[in-house]
Amino acid sequence: MAESERGARVQRHAFVDRAFHWLSAGAVLVLMATALLPILGIEFAWVTIHWVAGIVLAILIAFHVVRASIWQRIGTVWVGLRDLREGWSALRSSAQAKVGGKYSLAQKAIHNAFAVVLLTAVATGALMLVKIDTPWWERDPYWLSDAAWAAIYVLHDLASLCLVTMVMLHIYFALRPEKLYLLRSMLRGWITRTEYEHYYDQSRWSAERTPGNQ
Amino acid sequence: MGWPRQMRYPRAPSARYNFEYKRISGYEAMELFRVSRNVWGQETVLGLSWDLLPIFFFAGVVIVVSHAAYCRLTAGKRK
Numbered sequence: 001m002a003e004s005e006r007g008a009r010v011q012r013h014a015f016v017d018r019a020f021h022w023l024s025a026g027a028v029l030v031l032m033a034t035a036l037l038p039i040l041g042i043e044f045a046w047v048t049i050h051w052v053a054g055i056v057l058a059i060l061i062a063f064h065v066v067r068a069s070i071w072q073r074i075g076t077v078w079v080g081l082r083d084l085r086e087g088w089s090a091l092r093s094s095a096q097a098k099v100g101g102k103y104s105l106a107q108k109a110i111h112n113a114f115a116v117v118l119l120t121a122v123a124t125g126a127l128m129l130v131k132i133d134t135p136w137w138e139r140d141p142y143w144l145s146d147a148a149w150a151a152i153y154v155l156h157d158l159a160s161l162c163l164v165t166m167v168m169l170h171i172y173f174a175l176r177p178e179k180l181y182l183l184r185s186m187l188r189g190w191i192t193r194t195e196y197e198h199y200y201d202q203s204r205w206s207a208e209r210t211p212g213n214q
Numbered sequence: 215m216g217w218p219r220q221m222r223y224p225r226a227p228s229a230r231y232n233f234e235y236k237r238i239s240g241y242e243a244m245e246l247f248r249v250s251r252n253v254w255g256q257e258t259v260l261g262l263s264w265d266l267l268p269i270f271f272f273a274g275v276v277i278v279v280s281h282a283a284y285c286r287l288t289a290g291k292r293k
Contacts, residue, residue: 154247165274172278
């Protein structure tokens with residue numbers, strides 16, 4: 001294969017998906033900073049920033065769910081028996097295994113964990129908006145019973161604590177030397193043809209080749 | 215004024231357990247929940263205790279360090 005052919009690029013993430021990823025990441029980091037810094041003793045007016053970032057994240061997630069359901073294949077991130085078998089054999093094998101489809105078991109697992117945790121945080125956070133004054137309504141602290149609010153608070157806090165661990169792991173794995181090509185693909189959209197042929201089973205991820213620097 | 219602290223500020227079951235634990239062992243057990251009292255004097259849960267934050271943080275640190283160490287130790291085999 002000619003060197004120019006080897007250097008050709010395979011699109012992994014469209015611009016709209018990369019924009020969703022980085023905007024969501026920004027919103028999550030703002031939410032975590034405004035939630036956790038006051039706990040660590042750094043006091044500032046965090047409530048407005050927190051709920052505005054929460055609404056931005058909710059809109060982004062709604063957009064992603066609609067896009068993934070209609071214009072993409074939602075089964076791409078479904079964990080099947082084959083994923084579990086491949087994950088198990090990759091764990092037992094000492095050699096660097098092929099990923100197989102577009103996403104590995106680990107990538108599907110972290111995506112689905114983020115989905116559960118972020119949906120929990122957003123849903124409970126949306127309910128908690130009832131207890132603060134916004135431009136659209138006045139606060140109503142008695143809308144639900146104390147027991148219901150307790151469950152909502154505990155779920156919201158549990159989701160935020162889980163996010164601390166999950167964001168740490170996500171950033172660590174994104175910065176692993178052998179995974180930097182994936183970080184590049186999330187920044188610029190593409191992986192090289194060589195990386196595609198080396199890491200992926202082309203019968204399971206038939207990627208479009210994109211000429212030039214797209 | 216003369217009442218013991220736990221009588222003046224009745225707390226959640228975990229806090230009562232903590233009080234007993236501290237009385238017996240001399241150490242303070244970790245609280246799982248933040249609790250308060252509503253306008254009727256009833257105990258209400260305000261959320262999870264922020265004492266749990268270091269646990270989630272260090273869980274992340276342990277996984278990262280363990281994985282990095284595993285990769286370093288098996289680097290030769292994986293090439």
